[in-house]
Amino acid sequence: MPSLNPPCDGEFRSICRVCHGGCAARVTVADGKVVRVRPWPGSPFSRGRMCVKGLSTPQAMHHPDRLTRPLKRTGARGEGKFAPVSWDEALADIAARLDRFRRESGPESVALGQGTGRHHYFHVIRFANTFGTPNWYEPGLANCYIPRITVSNLTYGGFVTGDYYGDTPPRTILFWGHNPLVSGPDGKLAFPVRDALARGAFGIAVDPRRSETAKRCGLWLPIRPGTDAALALAMLRAVIEEGWYDKAFVEAYGAGFADLRTRVAAATPAWAEAVTGVPTGAMLEAAHRYAADRPSILDWGVSLEQNPNSLQTVRAVALLRGLTGNLDVPGGDVFGSDLVAAYPVLRQALPPEALAKRIGADRFKLLGGFRAFMPAAHIPGLFAAMRTGEPYRVRALLVFGNNPLATVANTRGVLEALKALDLLVVADHFMTPTAAMADYVLPSAYWPEIDQIIELPFVAPRAVFAHRKLATVGECRQNELILSDLAQRLGLPGADESLTDILNQRLAPIGLTFDELADRFMVLAPPAYHRYREKGFRTPSRKVELSCKALARLGYDPLPSFAEPPESPVSAPETAREYPLVLTTGARRPEFFHSDGRQIASLRARRPDPLAELGPRTAARYGITDGNWMRVKSPRGEIRMRAKVTEDIMEGVVSVDHGWWFPEREGDGFAALASNVNVLTSDAPPYDPAFGSYQLRGLLCAVAPE
Structure with a gap:
């Protein structure tokens, strides 16, 4: 188009x-x-x-290494040998092979993968549904954002974001496992957060690192990674027993208060301090400030979800909002406005029999079942199916804007899975370690090369923007158009709808076409607060579900609880003898977005090397010197990192940058395993019983000088 x-x-x-x-x-x-x-x-x-x-x-x-033409593999997989081909030749062959796979092995033998938060996100899901495969993934689904969205829907009836934009400023901001001054996702950007803190909001940071955001806070709670639920339970207990909760709000709009009070009775501050390392005084000060110095925002991040107790960790933190009445109030956490129609992912096109074939759906109901926010496959099971053929063989993978060799746990397992595929197609801006394994590499359009609408903040939107395509480099194509071309060649339902049709369909509720909105640039909804006073919350009880009956009906605990991470100094003391330090992964850097950006000279000059942060006493104990190269080891493998010795991290914890590969080392396979934190991580069970989340924080590691 x-x-x-x-x-x-x-x-x-x-x-x-x-x-x-x-x-x-x-x-x-x-x-x-x-x-x-x-x-x-x-x-x-x-x-x-x-x-x-x-x-x-x-x-x-306009980087000289930018992909600008479709490429077809000419050598062995992973050898990095490609030849340019036309779009027609590439898409015709891809479509023919996909058609053969669905006839021979069923559409579920084809999987789709994508990166986080891209313009093509929902169109990938649309293609999967119409092709008939239930197996699509995005690396964060079980471990990033979907647990928070789902828990918010179950607890309050909708997702909420901080009201940094209204006339009433927040007085307290509790940043829990989140560093928005660097990550700034989905419209919840660094700039309003920075302004709120500058205007006098008191910041509290729960994080093993004194991150860029934590440095601007009045209170830092360094916590042992993976123990957030214990801290949240203790704070819930303090808010209840000290009488800091909003009694009028809880009485009118809380369901299950007595049950919650009984559940958290044993979560004393002394118990939580022993588990988390957070001092009792700081813990109580944080709870009191958040509850009493209102309005308060709870700005939470992915670390809550990256453990096998994901559901109950997120639930425990979420209930702080419900107890304190910091919901749907000016300067607190607020719901969005449904400005535009949902993306037509054509879920009805997915045959009912395909639902039972979605990998992981039978076990993880809130990831792949009917109550899931965006039903998807379980990544560890999906890549295992590629390797082993169990429960059936996944023969093809189409990847859009994702680099799983750098961003998915268990890198060696991912590598083995990619080698076993009959067809791997990667659409991206640059040749990556994953793209170098592909049969076809397709040149994706960059953001100024696409037509798009964007709702911000994501899931709880206040505004919708439109952006027209401004330029084109080479033969690059928007990913939605690549998928639409394949859909037409395969005769899929909805293939006759153009991207223009879809954008206009979504904008119909505000009475604008895409072209008209692009001229206006933005439609902003007026602020709305206290909407629950009219009809209650959008939950079965019309109240905040402090004890969640919907979870009980699904077979999950309706009340939050703590579980020690399966690999930790407490649960795995034998492993801890060889790997005595606690590993946390996923630190964000302002120059890069996950594995993107490392070939951009101006960005790489600011951040040339992968960093591992550790405290001065920890570094001295193991002979690590600031600025020198070091080794970080786990029971899975070993990587090479540049040491950053700093007092801004909890002693005994090692924080490792994620997403690292080296574009300048193409002849060496981009050194994809050299400094890749996912060489150290595992996608093995135990998994969260609802989401299938696995442990990426609080793992065990050891360090040594190089």
């Missing part, structure tokens, strides 16, 4: 999508090329500011 507005020179308003933050941008196009990107002040979220990733867009778009 051609762009709705042909590219031309000039300056244009846009929304940056280097990451999934969504900063308003002013894009300068000259001679058909994007030559400059600057922040634009027209968004209430970015407020005229932008990070270095967005500013580097012209370097990325």
